[in-house]
Amino acid sequence: MSSKSRLQAITGHIAPPEDTPTVVVEEEVPPKEPSPEFPQNLRTIFPPLELEEHPVDEARNLRVAVVGAGISGIVAGIFLPAKVPNIDLVIYERNDDIGGTWHTNIYPGVRCDVPAHAYQATFEASDQWSTAYAEGSEIKAYWKRLVAKYDLVNKFIRLNSRVDKAEWSEERGKWLVTVTSNGKIFEDAVDFLVTATGHFADPRLPDYPGRDEYEGHLRHSSNWDPNFDPTGKRIAVIGNGASGLQVVPQLQKVAARVDHYARNKTWVAAPIGGENLARFVADHIDKARTSPEEYLKFRKELEVQLFSRFGGIFKDGEKSKDAKIAITKLMKDRLGDRTDLLDSILPDFTPNCRRLTPGPGYLEALTADNVDYVTAPIERFTRTGIQTVDGKHREVDAIICSTGHDVSFSTAFPVHANGTELQAAWRPGGDPGFPDSYLGLAAPQVPNFMTVLGPNATGPAGTLCHAVESQVTYIAKVLRKISSQGIRSLAPTVAATRDFRAYCESFFPRTVMSQYCSSWYNGGIKGGRIHGLWPGSAAHVTFVRREPRWEDFEYTYVNSQGNRFGWLGNGWTTRDVKANDGVADGGLDLTPWLQKGALNGDVDIRQYHEGWWNV
Numbered sequence: 001m002s003s004k005s006r007l008q009a010i011t012g013h014i015a016p017p018e019d020t021p022t023v024v025v026e027e028e029v030p031p032k033e034p035s036p037e038f039p040q041n042l043r044t045i046f047p048p049l050e051l052e053e054h055p056v057d058e059a060r061n062l063r064v065a066v067v068g069a070g071i072s073g074i075v076a077g078i079f080l081p082a083k084v085p086n087i088d089l090v091i092y093e094r095n096d097d098i099g100g101t102w103h104t105n106i107y108p109g110v111r112c113d114v115p116a117h118a119y120q121a122t123f124e125a126s127d128q129w130s131t132a133y134a135e136g137s138e139i140k141a142y143w144k145r146l147v148a149k150y151d152l153v154n155k156f157i158r159l160n161s162r163v164d165k166a167e168w169s170e171e172r173g174k175w176l177v178t179v180t181s182n183g184k185i186f187e188d189a190v191d192f193l194v195t196a197t198g199h200f201a202d203p204r205l206p207d208y209p210g211r212d213e214y215e216g217h218l219r220h221s222s223n224w225d226p227n228f229d230p231t232g233k234r235i236a237v238i239g240n241g242a243s244g245l246q247v248v249p250q251l252q253k254v255a256a257r258v259d260h261y262a263r264n265k266t267w268v269a270a271p272i273g274g275e276n277l278a279r280f281v282a283d284h285i286d287k288a289r290t291s292p293e294e295y296l297k298f299r300k301e302l303e304v305q306l307f308s309r310f311g312g313i314f315k316d317g318e319k320s321k322d323a324k325i326a327i328t329k330l331m332k333d334r335l336g337d338r339t340d341l342l343d344s345i346l347p348d349f350t351p352n353c354r355r356l357t358p359g360p361g362y363l364e365a366l367t368a369d370n371v372d373y374v375t376a377p378i379e380r381f382t383r384t385g386i387q388t389v390d391g392k393h394r395e396v397d398a399i400i401c402s403t404g405h406d407v408s409f410s411t412a413f414p415v416h417a418n419g420t421e422l423q424a425a426w427r428p429g430g431d432p433g434f435p436d437s438y439l440g441l442a443a444p445q446v447p448n449f450m451t452v453l454g455p456n457a458t459g460p461a462g463t464l465c466h467a468v469e470s471q472v473t474y475i476a477k478v479l480r481k482i483s484s485q486g487i488r489s490l491a492p493t494v495a496a497t498r499d500f501r502a503y504c505e506s507f508f509p510r511t512v513m514s515q516y517c518s519s520w521y522n523g524g525i526k527g528g529r530i531h532g533l534w535p536g537s538a539a540h541v542t543f544v545r546r547e548p549r550w551e552d553f554e555y556t557y558v559n560s561q562g563n564r565f566g567w568l569g570n571g572w573t574t575r576d577v578k579a580n581d582g583v584a585d586g587g588l589d590l591t592p593w594l595q596k597g598a599l600n601g602d603v604d605i606r607q608y609h610e611g612w613w614n615v
């Protein structure tokens with residue numbers, strides 16, 4: 001068979017794109033005398049590949065912009081430089097300090113609603129949390145310590161720097177990121193863009209008529225005025241989500257009166273199954289602090305309770321039924337003889353349709369004489385207070401809106417690429433009008449872009465910090481592939497994204513989250529599409545993301561001839577070059593797999609020869 005007919009037999013069924021000139025089938029290869037100088041007769045590809053003059057393991061420099069310096073951005077700042085050789089990292093943060101949620105939320109009562117021991121970096125444990133549900137300021141201080149330890153502000157984080165938009169330049173293979181920093185606008189051209197902008201970072205005030213007429217103190221709880229003193233004031237608190245549940249008991253203690261506006265019913269109690277994690281921490285923490293081994297045991301026992309909650313999300317599941325019974329009892333007990341309140345609060349939907357919160361002190365506060373629980377819908381704000389549709393007007397000195405945030409899970413700023421603008425496309429009214437992500441991480445047609453804690457990011461159980469760490473690790477793997485394998489850009493395919501959407505659409509109807517309640521899981525739309533959570537357990541999402549499925553991406557390459565193997569370079573590795581130059585004599589390790597344990601057969605074969613950093 002001539003070389004022409006052989007190649008045609010192999011490639012004949014593939015129609016190569018017209019602009020891909022690298023594969024050319026020769027008309028006829030005339031037999032030639034073998035030439036040691038230039039073996040023409042062995043060459044079948046024209047024009048020939050011009051070898052890139054570098055060792056194969058020379059990672060290309062990659063400028064990466066992360067947007068946001070909350071927990072996600074901080075973890076990115078610690079992980080990416082360690083996991084991605086030759087990264088040139090910048091983290092843009094619009095605020096004047098790090099911490100995200102824990103920097104901006106300073107309302108009275110702000111604290112985590114999972115034990116702080118399980119709400120910290122898994123690789124930097126503090127056993128010194130002052131209480132089970134640590135206050136916001138203590139959480140922020142913890143992350144400040146990490147930022148200082150890893151020197152992130154000096155090295156990577158640019159404070160007071162807001163990203164206003166990002167545009168992908170296909171010509172340059174770069175994101176052009178527009179940043180307003182300390183009043184100045186500049187453009188940063190980066191290879192890869194990571195958004196870590198949170199989904200509770202954009203507070204939303206309710207849009208009632210008369211809002212601008214109100215003359216008292218009006219604030220969102222996520223935008224609390226530290227100079228506002230609630231003592232002796234008449235205060236309205238709108239919203240009975242997690243923030244409202246935390247604010248009300250604190251204000252009740254000092255205010256003259258609290259009108260608490262709750263337009264829908266909600267579950268309030270210990271999380272699924274009614275387990276009392278505060279009690280668990282109180283009972284075990286002293287012993288845990290006696291040694292690292294005891295602390296590890298404590299953490300594992302605590303976190304097993306968080307990671308094993310998944311069964312509680314299924315419709316008609318035993319755990320759902322048990323949770324309903326347990327939480328109803330807890331609420332009854334806490335409300336005492338106020339059965340009138342129980343009727344107004346107890347929802348028809350199953351617990352876990354929206355995020356459960358322990359709400360310490362909330363139900364007790366509702367029973368206090370100075371609290372009015374208002375279920376009548378608000379009609380309008382007035383100059384002096386709030387008018388409800390039943391014609392009642394309540395005068396107040398302050399209105400605190402715990403009315404949630406933009407929970408569209410779209411991007412925080414316009415992201416333009418290949419004719420798509422992601423922020424608008426993912427918001428209601430856009431096309432498709434919901435965050436249509438690839439595995440909660442990326443979007444088709446949007447090259448070199450990933451998001452941390454984006455849509456469908458984390459399981460309904462587990463811990464947030466573990467989820468962030470595993471997402472950032474996934475992104476590190478993607479960045480390593482790009483910088484080490486000559487990739488100019490990658491993006492998930494439309495087909496892979498559609499298949500993931502199909503999975504979500506079949507999975508979520510099995511769960512109580514798809515019942516008729518509004519929550520940030522469904523963008524505040526009762527019975528709406530679930531985009532706030534991963535369709536599976538915390539262990540499930542970790543399993544799925546353990547290795548990127550490279551076949552789900554489409555690629556372009558940096559090699560000037562478009563050859564995907566340009567990165568093979570000139571046949572050398574860096575170690576080969578050094579060895580050749582005689583550096584090996586100085587202790588260069590050309591055989592990193594030869595270790596003491598390995599010689600004795602004392603290695604974990606599952607990990608053996610798998611490390612990306614010491615092949």
Ligand SMILES: Cc1cc2nc3c(=O)[nH]c(=O)nc-3n(C[C@H](O)[C@H](O)[C@H](O)COP(=O)(O)OP(=O)(O)OC[C@H]3O[C@@H](n4cnc5c(N)ncnc54)[C@H](O)[C@@H]3O)c2cc1C
Binds near residue numbers: 071073112163200
């Ligand atoms: C009051 C409150 C309590 C919570 N309690 C818990 C809890 O107990 N347990 C739990 O698991 N979760 C809790 N959460 C959810 C919490 O948001 C996450 O746990 C976590 O803090 C999110 O971290 P993040 O870094 O992803 O986002 P964020 O903390 O929101 O940080 C995002 C950062 O991005 C920055 N940013 C946004 N847009 C731009 C831009 N255009 N340019 C530059 N910077 C930008 C923001 O300023 C912010 O600093 C709570 C949320 C709130 C609001």
Ligand SMILES: NC(=O)c1ccc[n+]([C@@H]2O[C@H](COP(=O)([O-])OP(=O)(O)OC[C@H]3O[C@@H](n4cnc5c(N)ncnc54)[C@H](OP(=O)(O)O)[C@@H]3O)[C@@H](O)[C@H]2O)c1
Binds near residue numbers: 357404519
């Ligand atoms: N550690 C904690 O305890 C803690 C504290 C705060 C926040 N968080 C996290 O942050 C998430 C968000 O909590 P969040 O409380 O800030 O927001 P949220 O859960 O979205 O709750 C917003 C509340 O405001 C109400 N609301 C919205 N618009 C309204 C309007 N126009 N009129 C009247 N009521 C209105 C909503 O009512 P509907 O239900 O009727 O829509 C809901 O009760 C939580 O789920 C949790 O994950 C945790």
